[in-house]
Amino acid sequence: MPRWRQATRTDLLLAITAGAPVAALSLYMAFVSMPVGRAAPLGLGVLIAHAALAARRTAPLASYGVVCVAFALQAAASGLFLILPSALVFPVAVYSLGVHAARRAAAPGLAVAAVAAVLAGLRFVADPSVTAAGLRPNPIPVCGLLLATVVAAWSFGLYRRTQLAYLALLEERTRQAATEQEERARRAVLDERTRIARDMHDVIAHSLSVILSQAKGGQFLVRTEPERAAEVLTTIENVGRLALTDTRGLLGILRSPEPGRVPAQGDSGENGARETREPQPGLRDLPQLLDRVRAAGLTISHHEEGSARRVSPGAELAVFRTVQESLTNTAKHAGPVARAEVRFNWTRDSLVVTVRDRGGRGGRSVDSQGTGLGLVGMRERITAVGGSLSAGLDGDGFLVTARLPYDVEKAA
Incomplete structure (x- = not known):
């Protein structure tokens, strides 16, 4: 499954399982504490804000913008939206923006969140329901608390972003190491094949040159000095046997299932002869x-x-x-x-x-x-x-x- 689709399903599941109870509680408090005419747009903003979190990783900037619009709608309906449980959606959106959004959106997003926190604090302090109850909270502590919440959410987002970047770097290095290891193994195989080809050339070319030279001389000795012709044939036999031994050793390297493995007793080559790994000449x-x-x-x-x-x-x-x-x-x-x-x-x-x-x-x-x-x-x-x-x-x-x-x- 592609990562973006998996992230969407995970966030949608989180929005349903964790966000649905919070949204339901917020809707209940809104319709109980105020008239339906004011509670309806407030509830609509709550639902929109919770639904926007489903795209917080796949489209963080758009999700954050929708959350801001939803909270503006709630603030227009009533300043009491800050006491609703769904007010936690906004710092979650700020955190997600810090983690997943592009770097160019960092400064504008933080500025919008800071302005929204100040306006939300002033809207709460000036709300008629709050003043009617005889409460006159100081706007400075309220705005300062909201600003601190925004900064904390943003900071946690940047910290998580650094963690994810480090993990991605480790994964990339792991992939590069695996690729380099495969490349080294491939080069080692090619180098070994080249070395074996050179050895085969040296063994065969040298042995055949000696054999052909002896055979050419033996053709004349058979008629003139038959007793020396036997020596020539012995030399040809010895050179041929040595070349066959060297060739079998090189072929044993190619047939060995593991580099450097010495064929076990019973491993047989052509004509039933056991292949051996003789030391390289020096x-x-x-x-x-x-x-x-x-x-x-x-x-x-x-x-x-x-x-x-x-x-x-x-x-x-x-x-x-x-x-x-x-x-x-x-x-x-x-x-x-x-x-x-x-x-x-x-x-x-x-x-x-x-x-x-x-x-x-x-x-x-x-x-x-x-x-x-x-x-x-x-x-x-x-x-x-x-x-x-x-x-x-x-x-x-x-x-x-x-x-x-x-x-x-x-x-x-």
């Missing part, structure tokens, strides 16, 4: 990577300078994938007599990793800015851990340089 796995690429026929030299320092697991993974992708590109593009050099330079403030190939560019088509998909993935990985990467032609070869500062926050 610098400790670099020698095995170089051995696999050497087994594929690429000559690689590995050098380290300086004292090795501890880097984060994310940085280790980024370096491993960078070296893997660089060597994969070398095997695919640098030509049959290419050789590669992998150098780690542990400087005072950063780790500098360079992968350089020599022996001809062959079919390399990547420009100096590194716009190939593999190089884009390398650059994103290195940047994600606070480093920088450059790639480009270097004489008759290609050079990839990655720099990772030890203190990422200071570098940033």
Whole structure:
């Protein structure tokens, strides 16, 4: 149900259940204490004032105006309207105006209420029924009491308005927090998918490059050196098995119902093989990577300078994938007599990793800015851990340089 309709029903119910007895008592007092000719307009004003409260929240300014008109009608009929129980409708209307009306109506509404309070006090003091009874009340206390009632009702209205504004602010912040949480979760999912896509690219591209290179060489060895052909097939089998294990691990992440969940014993992947979540590769796995690429026929030299320092697991993974992708590109593009050099330079403030190939560019088509998909993935990985990467032609070869500062926050 819309809020305005719910507010209307609530106020209408309140006007009937609480206002009807008060209005009935006021009508009884009016028709008992004065002639019908004067009591009739007084009773009409009472009914109009009570009915106007049904719209005190949905149309506060209009409701307040109708209440003012109704009380003016009662004051014209008799000054005794102030002693009727229905006189409480006016401060309720002032309170509702302070709570629900627009801010631009605040000052005019309070001014009208103050003037009405003074006129009502003077009308009561000057009423013939009051003077006929020998009562001569001082107008100053009477008007002061009515003004105090108006100011109190207005003040309570402003206080309630502040409370409602604070509650609305809390609700809005809660909605914003929920929206931001959903957005963060959505971004986390997208980032995870992007990371998995990069890992799949690295695993599959590297493994297939080695397998194709070995298979091409094996075609000639079968006819000339059959005994070495068996070694080639063993290398293909090992690389394929490792790639299958890595791929199953990545697919296990996608199939896991909860982030970070390790499949339980009995969870099976394709061909009944149990999916495992192997640790991400790091610098400790670099020698095995170089051995696999050497087994594929690429000559690689590995050098380290300086004292090795501890880097984060994310940085280790980024370096491993960078070296893997660089060597994969070398095997695919640098030509049959290419050789590669992998150098780690542990400087005072950063780790500098360079992968350089020599022996001809062959079919390399990547420009100096590194716009190939593999190089884009390398650059994103290195940047994600606070480093920088450059790639480009270097004489008759290609050079990839990655720099990772030890203190990422200071570098940033």
